[in-house]
Amino acid sequence: MALVSSNPTPRANIHFTVVLGVLGAFIFFMGFALLTPAIIDLVYGSDTWHSFVISAGIAFGFGGLMWYMFKPQQEIRIREGFLIVSLTWLSLSLVGALPFIISGVLPSFTDAVFETMSGLTTTGSTVLGGTTSTGWENPKIEDIPKSFLFWRSLAHWLGGMGIIVLSLAILPLLGIGGMQLFQAESPGPTADKLTPRVQETAKLLWGVYVAFTFIEFLLLWVHPSMDWFEAINHAFATMATGGFSTKNASVEAFDSAYIDWVITVFMFLAGVNFALHFRLFRGDRRLFFANRELRFYSLVIFIGIVVVSSSLWIINNYSILDALRYGAFQVVSIVTSTGFGTNDYELWNSIGAFFLFLLFFTGGCAGSTGGGIKMIRWMILIRNTVREIKQIVHPKAILPVRIGDQAISQNIQRTVLSFFILYIFIFATGAFIISLFGYDILSSIGASIAAIGNIGPGWGDFGPTDNFAGLPILGKWVLILLMMVGRLEIFTVLIIFSPAFWRQ
Amino acid sequence: MALVSSNPTPRANIHFTVVLGVLGAFIFFMGFALLTPAIIDLVYGSDTWHSFVISAGIAFGFGGLMWYMFKPQQEIRIREGFLIVSLTWLSLSLVGALPFIISGVLPSFTDAVFETMSGLTTTGSTVLGGTTSTGWENPKIEDIPKSFLFWRSLAHWLGGMGIIVLSLAILPLLGIGGMQLFQAESPGPTADKLTPRVQETAKLLWGVYVAFTFIEFLLLWVHPSMDWFEAINHAFATMATGGFSTKNASVEAFDSAYIDWVITVFMFLAGVNFALHFRLFRGDRRLFFANRELRFYSLVIFIGIVVVSSSLWIINNYSILDALRYGAFQVVSIVTSTGFGTNDYELWNSIGAFFLFLLFFTGGCAGSTGGGIKMIRWMILIRNTVREIKQIVHPKAILPVRIGDQAISQNIQRTVLSFFILYIFIFATGAFIISLFGYDILSSIGASIAAIGNIGPGWGDFGPTDNFAGLPILGKWVLILLMMVGRLEIFTVLIIFSPAFWRQ
Ligand SMILES: [K+]
Numbered sequence A, B: 001m002a003l004v005s006s007n008p009t010p011r012a013n014i015h016f017t018v019v020l021g022v023l024g025a026f027i028f029f030m031g032f033a034l035l036t037p038a039i040i041d042l043v044y045g046s047d048t049w050h051s052f053v054i055s056a057g058i059a060f061g062f063g064g065l066m067w068y069m070f071k072p073q074q075e076i077r078i079r080e081g082f083l084i085v086s087l088t089w090l091s092l093s094l095v096g097a098l099p100f101i102i103s104g105v106l107p108s109f110t111d112a113v114f115e116t117m118s119g120l121t122t123t124g125s126t127v128l129g130g131t132t133s134t135g136w137e138n139p140k141i142e143d144i145p146k147s148f149l150f151w152r153s154l155a156h157w158l159g160g161m162g163i164i165v166l167s168l169a170i171l172p173l174l175g176i177g178g179m180q181l182f183q184a185e186s187p188g189p190t191a192d193k194l195t196p197r198v199q200e201t202a203k204l205l206w207g208v209y210v211a212f213t214f215i216e217f218l219l220l221w222v223h224p225s226m227d228w229f230e231a232i233n234h235a236f237a238t239m240a241t242g243g244f245s246t247k248n249a250s251v252e253a254f255d256s257a258y259i260d261w262v263i264t265v266f267m268f269l270a271g272v273n274f275a276l277h278f279r280l281f282r283g284d285r286r287l288f289f290a291n292r293e294l295r296f297y298s299l300v301i302f303i304g305i306v307v308v309s310s311s312l313w314i315i316n317n318y319s320i321l322d323a324l325r326y327g328a329f330q331v332v333s334i335v336t337s338t339g340f341g342t343n344d345y346e347l348w349n350s351i352g353a354f355f356l357f358l359l360f361f362t363g364g365c366a367g368s369t370g371g372g373i374k375m376i377r378w379m380i381l382i383r384n385t386v387r388e389i390k391q392i393v394h395p396k397a398i399l400p401v402r403i404g405d406q407a408i409s410q411n412i413q414r415t416v417l418s419f420f421i422l423y424i425f426i427f428a429t430g431a432f433i434i435s436l437f438g439y440d441i442l443s444s445i446g447a448s449i450a451a452i453g454n455i456g457p458g459w460g461d462f463g464p465t466d467n468f469a470g471l472p473i474l475g476k477w478v479l480i481l482l483m484m485v486g487r488l489e490i491f492t493v494l495i496i497f498s499p500a501f502w503r504q
């Protein structure tokens, strides 16, 4: 398969055959993913295996046909790249929704796509366990066949794989929202060298991802409260910073400090640049610990734990150990945009709850599976602001913005600032649309930031003990779009809607 | 008095004598302002006149002494300019708080300063009518002597005068947050020509301000529900976009569609660049209506009225006329940051309430008395974002950002972006500190944005029918600081806290 061209000059028209051909290949491969839950069905003796096999058949047939018809002969250029990335998440969500519809687990088309997009974007918002606006009662998480629990977790895990490659290998080539920098920051190969090696890079990074998932699986499995099935699912959902659980009460259901701490540590790891992990695996400890973004990420989490845990200890009278356990879990869960819960943060004291609310606007490191605005962007925003203040005092000085030794170009500064503003715009617009359905301000804000930040649970009517079933259909589609826009770093999706993109 | 130097190169050290001398002059003139409420006392036969006369005496004595001791011999340079601007609002708030303390109307030092700073920054948040955290019951607005009602309104009106001159004549020279642009946009004299003419410019703009205030006073006075005293106070509070009323129920107390519409129109006018008004007065209609910021401001208000009024009409079953009246009043009141109320917006439907919540983040035009982020900055933020999307499609093109015919320099773009980010930072920090006192998320957010945006009323515990009396002392000081920081365009105050400012 031809990969993104290293020459970013756009030519006149878009080769739709290239786009459709590559999409066909992805849909075809989705067929294999769809077969695995059928195995779970056979293991547990459930008769829903047919819905996965039929869906896989559709994926093989449809994807194979597309690939065969449009087999790409030309190389992929920058515009086709944008279309492919956006349409991949969209079309795989449609294909991945099929088993939900065919089996009748989620008969509503909207709900099935919502759940699958929430999986593939590693968001983890669910419509299970609630009543829809049309009065249909969706089954509870514990009541659906295990194969569907596995399918949700697998969607997370595959989505996480996609995001690692996207953010470290593809988006930097497309010049998205400061992603050029993430690449420069990360120790991976540079843009022009990477082109013929996207697949090779992908394999190395996936190796790290698979290894972490396997280690977490083992660590969870050894605990008596978790069987192998629950351990796999939670390992998938952790490493993808997804947040779907096999329990309605999320990780709280296992009620184990050991499990909480294991998941806390692996959520933290999932929020770190995977290129850095790769370097550490190779033995380059110095580069790992010297990384500025990792330090900043750790600092934010440290401050979050200090504030939240001490508020739980002092105000809510938790023991010190419990305050640390619940505080650390929830802070890491939100900063990394995982969205697992062990405690209903809406019932906390106002300080802890508010600080957590602020953390909804942070996000993991670039090149991790974490969503949100991301640490490197916050660092650039902060440095830029400090520079601006100095500039007023010294109007004629030339003051560069630096992260460590690296000077951040004017171009990247501007791109990051624009990203932030677009993020806030889209978040506010999303929240406004949710408010149209009668939700209060906090619930509307919470639903929107939980979707665009790929976090999962929000606030108010969409808090950690609630679900998104009751939201009217239009509202669900708005959140589906927000999840996708957030996961694909805003610009990737947005430029497709710009007239300039389509102009010859 | 020597004015801001046109040479913005900072020299080594700060001449504190210059700063103290100018401050002394301002404090001295505050003495005259303090004498006017004493006249109201004499008219209405209240014995609180002595507290104003004593305060005026202190202002004359203290200010006069400072002026005499430090009579500035040198010209004012950029750093002294920052100190003078920030310290003027602070010291006049301290002096203006004296009558409240001396009379015992607000015996708490914090409350007296809060009320005065809220007045001088045209914020309009009040501590009257509530019980403080120490259990003291502050009097209701209707129960304090009329002289104090007048003093609150007069503080607004003088604060508004200060802001017009500051934003159109002084801040552009200091290079604050894109203020260079406002000046370029406004038809006033350019930076280098202005220096010797600040006083002349001030007089012309104040003429417009006084004229509008007088016309509004007359239009309100002719209505039977308002006597001359109420008409003056509301005209002062409207033109300053202040929002203090003589009634606890704000403008709702007069229950008149005529009064509502008069105030709506004058709030709208108060949110327009006064340099534009000046041009219109001189007969230059074309320049007035061609102004891009004015058009954008009108568009935002129009959309706001359409959304809010139709939600009131359809969902809350208001008549069309009532929906327009209450919707238009509240939208204009919030966009211009006046904060008057005729309806408790927290009881509205979720759509109307949420849209109003979004409008808390807009603000008036530059060079108006309105607070907030301001329209010109939003325009630059939006244009910049659109440009950024085009840039990704055409990576090698050079795409300028334009407002009308004017190209916005990279420098101003960056400054405006930094302003926005700092605004959001400080707002979020303020909200977090308020949450420390046990307030919920919406109340904390509302208090912070109402203070930094100089709006007045917020949400939840600080909604339009509540007050700020119950907030603990530290919280009140945080809001005092936020009002000042917001009113002085963030950077003016913030750079004083930067090490670079004090370094030789
Ligand atoms: K998530």
Ligand SMILES: [K+]
Residues within 6 Å of the ligand: B122, B123, B124, B241, B242, B243, B337, B338, B339, B454, B455, B456
């Ligand atoms: K106000």
